[in-house]
Amino acid sequence: MAATGGAGRPEKRKAITQAATTVFGREGYVRASMDAIAAEAGVSKRTVYNHFTDKETLFLSVALRNSAELTERIGELMAKYLERVVELRQDLIDFAVQRARAVLSAGEHGALGRAIRAEVANIPADVLEAWLEAGPIASQRDLARHFAALAERGLLVVEDAELAAEQFTLLTFHGIAERSFWGALPVADEEVERIATAGVDAFLRIHGAASPSA
């Protein structure tokens, strides 16, 4: 036992998960080798197998953790930009830009998501469910809550907050995600801002309150 448990030195374990995140994100599940992960962690392969039973377990473990971390990161962005709204349109744009950067920028958080999406047919249904729940679904629920609050304050007109959250994500994020292949290819900052702005304007045409000036 002690396979997936907390056996071994915690520092080593941390190094392994960190390395696995990097390598899986860079190479994808199939191409990534356990040797490469061990090397990246500065650790013996023996030690890797001492902490995680096999490759799949390691992958799913880091994927789940990564998903939760990203959700938290996005939650912080929402707290920063969508809690005390003064200039709605600009705050929405800022949030959209920052989220796109956080997820897609230079292979950190989004890379593992790309690996998951590539391997989705080979992932147990319950694990996939858990990943979705800790990641995209959780973020969308958070966003829906914020939109509901903004509607309460009369800044948005929203019947179905979940639907509004999905539409916001589609309009301000998925276009960029698709263009950059979920972070695999770089995308210019100005492009991100352009798409985010256009997306927010479209969103406000759907859910904006009254006539927002001009």
Place this chain on the structure above:
Amino acid sequence: MAATGGAGRPEKRKAITQAATTVFGREGYVRASMDAIAAEAGVSKRTVYNHFTDKETLFLSVALRNSAELTERIGELMAKYLERVVELRQDLIDFAVQRARAVLSAGEHGALGRAIRAEVANIPADVLEAWLEAGPIASQRDLARHFAALAERGLLVVEDAELAAEQFTLLTFHGIAERSFWGALPVADEEVERIATAGVDAFLRIHGAASPSA
């Protein structure tokens, strides 16, 4: 030479490309083996290498062809639903539903797109460009043309037809694509219709002409 050229029996070549499409779509690039493709095609492995120099060439070849085929298929759908529009909202919904089915239904056309997206970091930039141009970009341009025509007739209010086409695709298609992981997981028909309808309604809030009744 004669590697990628028209050498060999055309029927065999066809069988190989068909098999490659199936296997690459089902397994992805890395997991798919040349032996499996040869077996699926009912052909000797040597014959495969007689027609295509190596695995990568075969993959890129079928991916490009597939991309073009899908674009044509979607073009037919546009001709059917967006040319002689009588009931705009319903026609847009029908088009959205049919397109989602054509792309995502049961591992045919969309599967290779998933493989491309998974492997995007390992694909030469010019080939990727060609794939985009023959596939998503071409479809989007077609759609933009149709929207421009509809705007001409006063059925839509569109400043930037390209932008409108992108927004339509995001609102009516990408939500489904993401949910089903580009066709890897099945998605209920009613779900497709629900999302398409909500997407079209949102789209018409942005670009609809006047007040489309109540």
Place this chain on the structure above:
DNA sequence: CCGGATAAACTACACCGGGTAGTTCCCGAG
């Protein structure tokens, strides 16, 4: 219209080099 020669294409199968997941063994350090 026919039948056999000819060459290109295809099959079947063994084979090579290389790489991977996972295990084991020995040894050293704390």
Place this chain on the structure above:
DNA sequence: CTCGGGAACTACCCGGTGTAGTTTATCCGG
């Protein structure tokens, strides 16, 4: 004495090649 380093080892699978023999299309003389 426990944990990890290091490396070798097993057992496999894959991409690609070489070869020897077989099929298939094509064409030519009768």
